[in-house]
Amino acid sequence: MYLGRVVGRVWSTVKHASLEGRRLLVVQPVTPELRPTGKAIVATDATGAGAGELIYWCRGKESSFAFLPEEITTDFCIVGIVDELRVRRTEPLEPGPAAPPATRGD
Amino acid sequence: MLISRVIGEVVATEKHSSHEGCKILLVQPLNLDGSNRGDALVAVDAVDAGVGDLVLLVTEGFSAMTSVQRPQSPIDMAVIGVIDAIDLGPDWTPPGGFPVEKVG
Numbered sequence: 402m403y404l405g406r407v408v409g410r411v412w413s414t415v416k417h418a419s420l421e422g423r424r425l426l427v428v429q430p431v432t433p434e435l436r437p438t439g440k441a442i443v444a445t446d447a448t449g450a451g452a453g454e455l456i457y458w459c460r461g462k463e464s465s466f467a468f469l470p471e472e473i474t475t476d477f478c479i480v481g482i483v484d485e486l487r488v489r490r491t492e493p494l495e496p497g498p499a500a501p502p503a504t505r506g507d
Numbered sequence: 508m509l510i511s512r513v514i515g516e517v518v519a520t521e522k523h524s525s526h527e528g529c530k531i532l533l534v535q536p537l538n539l540d541g542s543n544r545g546d547a548l549v550a551v552d553a554v555d556a557g558v559g560d561l562v563l564l565v566t567e568g569f570s571a572m573t574s575v576q577r578p579q580s581p582i583d584m585a586v587i588g589v590i591d592a593i594d595l596g597p598d599w600t601p602p603g604g605f606p607v608e609k610v611g
Contacts, residue, residue, distance in 0.1 A: 463568035481522030
């Protein structure tokens, strides 16, 4: 699984029937030091995560197992909301820059 | 499998029911010279590893979920071994040997 922060939400009217009523969240992967890393992804949500929350997400076929017995077409799924990170390594733990806001197409 | 170092723990109250009772670890995959290999990852713990341990990490779903007896669950990574020693060929051994000992 991977650490991430919820930075936005995707609205889609026309989508696969299995995604009906499912929230699609934009997730920015972050490091344990909470710095954004890599590119943002769109994930389904099995936890009720909200904007700005630190979460961990799972990728691949396993992410659709979160909704069994329903079979959902998804490849990224939020499976936990992080309350606390207990990190112990030698890198400095200064807070990272805020995640860039999700851009909106006009 | 990847050689990784456990660098922390994740505390999560709200999580998928299949993760209940699992220890969730923050692990940093390593290169053969001991440097970081990409970003840290989140994995369930199947062997009671602790922070600072050098471990084996599987990054494939079936192996990960069966290692913690939770088939058909959204788990794609697991810590499945604590590494005692790594023997590398002379061309691959970093100066001083691979840092296997527990950190912190």
